[in-house]
Amino acid sequence: MKRRDQMKLGTFIYTFGHNQSSWLHPGSDINGANSFAHMHKIASISEKAKFDFIFLADSAAAAVGHPEALKRLPNKMNRLEPLTLLSALAVTTDRIGLAATVSTSYTEPFNVARMFASLDHLSGGRACWNVVTSDHEETAYNFNRNGLDLHALRYERAREYVDVAFGLWDGWEPDALVLDREAGIYLDPAKVHPLDHEGKHFQVRGPLNIARSPQGRPVIAQAGGSEAGLELAAQTAEVVFTLSATFEKGRSFYENLKGRMEKYGRPRDSLKVMPGLMVNVGRTEAEAQAKIDYILDRMNPKVGLQALGEFLEADLSDLPLDQPLPREKLPMAPKGSKALFDSLIDFVSEGHTLGELIRLYAEKQTGNGIKGTPRQIADFMEEWFIGGAADGFMLMLPTLPASLQDFTELVVPELQRRGLFRHEYEGRTLRDHLGLTVPDSRHVAAAPAPAIPTAKCP
Numbered sequence: 001m002k003r004r005d006q007m008k009l010g011t012f013i014y015t016f017g018h019n020q021s022s023w024l025h026p027g028s029d030i031n032g033a034n035s036f037a038h039m040h041k042i043a044s045i046s047e048k049a050k051f052d053f054i055f056l057a058d059s060a061a062a063a064v065g066h067p068e069a070l071k072r073l074p075n076k077m078n079r080l081e082p083l084t085l086l087s088a089l090a091v092t093t094d095r096i097g098l099a100a101t102v103s104t105s106y107t108e109p110f111n112v113a114r115m116f117a118s119l120d121h122l123s124g125g126r127a128c129w130n131v132v133t134s135d136h137e138e139t140a141y142n143f144n145r146n147g148l149d150l151h152a153l154r155y156e157r158a159r160e161y162v163d164v165a166f167g168l169w170d171g172w173e174p175d176a177l178v179l180d181r182e183a184g185i186y187l188d189p190a191k192v193h194p195l196d197h198e199g200k201h202f203q204v205r206g207p208l209n210i211a212r213s214p215q216g217r218p219v220i221a222q223a224g225g226s227e228a229g230l231e232l233a234a235q236t237a238e239v240v241f242t243l244s245a246t247f248e249k250g251r252s253f254y255e256n257l258k259g260r261m262e263k264y265g266r267p268r269d270s271l272k273v274m275p276g277l278m279v280n281v282g283r284t285e286a287e288a289q290a291k292i293d294y295i296l297d298r299m300n301p302k303v304g305l306q307a308l309g310e311f312l313e314a315d316l317s318d319l320p321l322d323q324p325l326p327r328e329k330l331p332m333a334p335k336g337s338k339a340l341f342d343s344l345i346d347f348v349s350e351g352h353t354l355g356e357l358i359r360l361y362a363e364k365q366t367g368n369g370i371k372g373t374p375r376q377i378a379d380f381m382e383e384w385f386i387g388g389a390a391d392g393f394m395l396m397l398p399t400l401p402a403s404l405q406d407f408t409e410l411v412v413p414e415l416q417r418r419g420l421f422r423h424e425y426e427g428r429t430l431r432d433h434l435g436l437t438v439p440d441s442r443h444v445a446a447a448p449a450p451a452i453p454t455a456k457c458p
Helices: 036-048 082-090 109-123 151-170 227-236 247-258 285-297 301-312 338-349 354-367 374-386 402-410 412-417 430-434 442-446
Strands: 008-013 053-056 097-103 127-132 177-180 185-187 219-222 239-242 272-278 392-396
Touching: 008 036, 008 272, 036 053, 036 082, 036 402, 053 082, 053 127, 082 097, 082 109, 097 109, 097 219, 097 430, 109 127, 109 151, 151 227, 151 442, 219 227, 219 430, 227 247, 239 247, 247 272, 247 374, 285 354, 301 338, 301 354, 338 354, 374 392, 374 402, 374 412, 402 412
Parallel strands: 008 053, 008 392, 053 097, 097 127, 127 219, 219 239, 239 272, 272 392
Antiparallel strands: 177 185
């Protein structure tokens, strides 16, 4: 059945791109990690192409690992705090949505609700909060922890955290600001509501000390794939980022998640599923492959070894590169993509060396099977979109801004030609772009309807 909507696109920003060696690319800015000009250029390219939003992933910790790898990994070792950066981009861009990760495990809901409300005001309604519970051990040690809290506890806290944030955003009714100079009245206190939340993890009186924002509340994004994560997303998320190795798995995830929404009283189209998509596009297949090879040829083995070790959850640092990977180093099941894991297992079984395995893994991560001409890339995206496996895509580009420029110049026109992607923005807010409604304040929704006067008999 033909869809009546169009696909959504977001730019996933790691400073230099989604390859560990992307900072070595001549098209990158070597000073980009701390350069507003670099980030603004990425945002501007995305906005010119009419993308829905840009997205800044974040972790409140430096990477850990082998020193020979760490000294070559700027993406995780040196990056700007995302809300600070997005606040600057809010006043230097006009339409592009502004999304960032903030963890519920290491922050307080009042602070985060206030910061995202501020960003929504500064940007005219373009803010998006990617809600995460954090799953990196190294982050916990920066926040008075001796390791990660249990998964169930992190999600229990996250569920209460999001509920508190929603309550704070709802605390101001849309017309609470009176702004009457003649009467000397700035606001109506009866329309500003304390929260008075007392829960297991938080006690928050409220109200929030900032008025209701242009979107009512920021767009909520999530990426959890666990049972607890899926339930939280079905209940509260409006955008979900995911990674699916095949169309069949993508469609299964899509139906699983959207099938959970009815019990929360939510229509299916109030949540957009956006799989991450690694893209290498060239005017020819050979050109696309050459771009992958250029990056892989410059990847230091220690960097590739650390990335592979993180995926396999194994310490590979002392193993020889010219020998096959010992089978006992392989986990019984993958933490990430099973399809990718299975392909690596087959490769190991064929007797290839660890060095060869590192390159295969890096190419899979860089290419992800999505490489080729604009028509081939568009064919792939159209299949997932029309076939019910995606509402759009998070573009995980190997190098920035070079790969982003290639995509916007080569693939976007092909998507537009097929009627799959917009030529112009439909509105000004991120909710406008995504086709999402502005949520009602719980206080407005709960208020009794005004009495209808009855006519008096003569």
